[in-house]
Amino acid sequence: MATIRDVSKIAGVSVATVSRTLSKPDKVSAKTRKIVEAAIKKTNYKPDMLARNFRTRKSSTIVVLVPDIANPFFSRVIRGIEQTAQSLGYAVLLGDTQGLRTREYTYANMVRTSQTDGIIQLDCHIPFEDGIDTSAPLVNACDCIRGTDIPSVELDNVTAAQKMTEHLISLGHINIGLITGPLSSTVTKDRLKGYKNALKKNAIAINDTNITVGDYSISSGTLAANDLFKNKTPPSAIFCMNDEMAIGAIQQAKKNGLNVPNDISIAGFDDISFAEFCDPPLTTISQPAEEFGTKAMSMLYDVINGNEPENKNTYLPFELIIRDSTGPNKRI
Template identity: 45%
Template sequence: MTGIREIAIEAGVSPATVSRVIRNPELVSKERRQRVQAVIDRTGYTPNSLGVSLRKAKTNRLVAIIPDAISAFNYPVIRAMESIALENGYSLLLGDTQEMETRERSFAAMVSSRQADGILLFCPRLPFDVEPSIPLANQLPPMVNACELVPVNGLPQVNIDNRAAARDGVEYLLSLGHTRIGVIAGNLKSPSTKDRLAGYKDALRQAGLAIDEQCIDVGDYGLEKSEQATRRLMKQPQPPTAIFAFSDEMAMACIATLCKSGYRVPDDISVLGFDNISYANYCNPSLTTIAQPMSDIGRVCMELLLPQLRGEPMVAQNIVLDHTLIIRESTGPVKT
């Protein structure tokens, strides 16, 4: 299949020059432009429709590509994005991927098929094939990446410092006298999970404590798996005196499991969550958690996307928003 790289080789120019001939021919000398165009005409190559021409074919729709569109964390993010989208004449379509790459690409293809104008990406994979030698902004539609960050340079991205947030939470548990702290982690392939796990280990090392891998279990952001992880942690010969769950929903499943098993929270064991979803203040006991600014995440995503929708170039940015430790009733001093 003929692509930009093959065109460049045959025309004796760089892939970037081919890209400029397609998108900004006035920036290329007449001689080079003619050479490239001759190869394009001969091969019948059709440029990727995600380029400039696509940006001019407005649908006034945006697509948010999200691993779990109905999670309590994502709801405030989506609501904030939708509010700003509507204010600016756009409707917001939700693409619930269930962490499947095929679905991510299918929803992203809505832009190339002119069903949407831009993408709000909450997945850790770029749903397009790109040529590394060409600037990312020349190959992608308007797009912002948030929360689960894609490891490529050039995208505007919005997140919190997950590593620092987890470290702050564990340091708080350490300040209460807990030295054996269990973890219920999310998906181990998730960038946010990796960062939170690193922050947990940072705090233990800084306190002079060894890392016990038996204290780390996986709930995969699911309620049933979090229940199972809680039971495994508490069956250890030396069970933890505190558990740090990487989401509030997993923390609530953890608390429910502990209570069913006869433990008192926080008298017997403390539980720390992550996110500060709306239910965190209303469970029993109310949940100590690390708050993410969910509405601000959605707002900033739209603020970065709107200029692109107006035709301005994509600009690489990494916006890091503040996190906050919210202390409630689910944590207390270690039992002596």
């Protein structure tokens, strides 16, 4: 493999000139530039990134921490990250953490060892209490941690969940079940708050047996729905905090001989691509998944370069998508 020295010899110039031809061509006279470019072509020279990264002290790589790459919502976010990263000259390392702290640690440490220039975190645990390097360029996307000044791209989950709950109320539902995610995450807490807000606003009592906890998986949706169906007065509508759980809940409803939406309304969250093709098509909240990624990446770019991002906490818009899985309460 040709090095910059080979090129400089063939072109009859110094290595500095070759380097400059590549990185600051306007600092080189047109004549030598041509000579050097010819030499580069002749030798098929490509700068060694290992050497360049080492010398410039940056990896031009960022890592994205994701609990599960196979989650269709996260994979769209990552697609957005990758696109913007590419256009900004960064490569994207995949940090599938499977929710394990040790793996988060491993990947977060890559900043300290210069393997990576920054971190985008899709579910938020870092920085840990016990003093992980907090100076690492870090941006949270989708989820966030309250009370820190870590830049984030979020949805107004409170309002979104409130809107969805109000949609169900507007259909005449009073007894509304909820299937949450793990209560540790801010996203879940916010959506729960939105659900409660809507009930309060409409003077509907909050019934704790209507609130069940899932883990954002399809199977947890079936389980939680089944629990709700066993209530003394089962809900006439269920709001699930993501589409997967809603799909699980629909399946369980059908298994129990219930028609969706005639006997029970079921709503989701995220608007994954399969939501539209469920039976019945799912009422849900759509989020601009790719935009979470692109925005997070450009914010991280700012942070890496020492610039305060414009909006430290950016909120992206959502949309209530009404399909056929929700309908009027017919039990009244």
